[in-house]
Amino acid sequence: AQSVTQPDIHITVSEGASLELRCNYSYGATPYLFWYVQSPGQGLQLLLKYFSGDTLVQGIKGFEAEFKRSQSSFNLRKPSVHWSDAAEYFCADLRHKSDQSQGAQKLVFGQGTRLTINP
Amino acid sequence: DADVTQTPRNRITKTGKRIMLECSQTKGHDRMYWYRQDPGLGLQLIYYSFDVKDINKGEISDGYSVSRQAQAKFSLSLESAIPNQTALYFCATSDHRLAGGQETQYFGPGTRLLVL
Numbered sequence A: 001a002q003s004v005t006q007p008d009i010h011i012t013v014s015e016g017a018s019l020e021l022r023c024n025y026s027y028g029a030t031p032y033l034f035w036y037v038q039s040p041g042q043g044l045q046l047l048l049k050y051f052s053g054d055t056l057v058q059g060i061k062g063f064e065a066e067f068k069r070s071q072s073s074f075n076l077r078k079p080s081v082h083w084s085d086a087a088e089y090f091c092a093d094l095r096h097k098s099d100q101s102q103g104a105q106k107l108v109f110g111q112g113t114r115l116t117i118n119p
Numbered sequence B: 001d002a003d004v005t006q007t008p009r010n011r012i013t014k015t016g017k018r019i020m021l022e023c024s025q026t027k028g029h030d031r032m033y034w035y036r037q038d039p040g041l042g043l044q045l046i047y048y049s050f051d052v053k054d055i056n057k058g059e060i061s062d063g064y065s066v067s068r069q070a071q072a073k074f075s076l077s078l079e080s081a082i083p084n085q086t087a088l089y090f091c092a093t094s095d096h097r098l099a100g101g102q103e104t105q106y107f108g109p110g111t112r113l114l115v116l
Helices: none
Strands: A004-005 A010-014 A019-021 A024-025 A032-038 A044-050 A057-058 A064-068 A073-078 A088-097 A106-109 A113-118 B006-007 B011-015 B019-025 B031-038 B043-053 B052-057 B065-070 B073-078 B086-096 B111-115
Touching: A004 A088, A004 A106, A010 A019, A019 A064, A019 A113, A024 A073, A032 A064, A044 A057, A044 A064, A044 A073, A073 A088, A088 B043, A106 B043, B006 B086, B011 B019, B019 B031, B019 B086, B019 B111, B031 B073, B043 B065, B043 B073, B073 B086
Parallel strands: A010 A113, B011 B111
Antiparallel strands: A004 A024, A019 A073, A032 A044, A032 A088, A057 A064, A064 A073, A088 A106, A088 A113, B006 B019, B019 B073, B031 B043, B031 B086, B043 B052, B065 B073, B086 B111
């Protein structure tokens, strides 16, 4: 089945350390990929997205992600985390059907990775 | 970003009660969505609407119904609430007309629902 997998349910890093959150997708066509962040008690905020072109995508809050087709991955990175980055992070893939005029598009989410920051 | 609002933000109800969750957006996006979030499961799509006259079931539509009253409003109803519908519910919007196939969904703040 087509899916998005975030292998790490929970990650803890120290403030100032680098971060990499993993995301793998399984879909035959070119994926449209997103990373969202959900801070405690908040909705989902878009961090960045990849549709085509440069495989290294810059987002808000100092985050970046790299699309690697050979590894079916779209990992999220940040060189130095801040305590305010503690949140849950979701990777998502927009499934699209180009042969339909409306496009039966569906945003499929991974299970999420909860990030804890140690002071 | 789309300005997406959801009401109420929190709701406690009893088993068997009918409740409605409301979603409004002010950016003129044509597509709207309802998701539920359960711990460890990410977000699952309940219903989606491509325009006022086009409503589609998502992957977990049983026990829910929706109404697209206007382009800007999309309501989710639980006709007879049950405890396993306790979850965080999100509304989202996207604009198909501008982006074609490369759509970005923008989310509301969520409604936390507890069914006793």
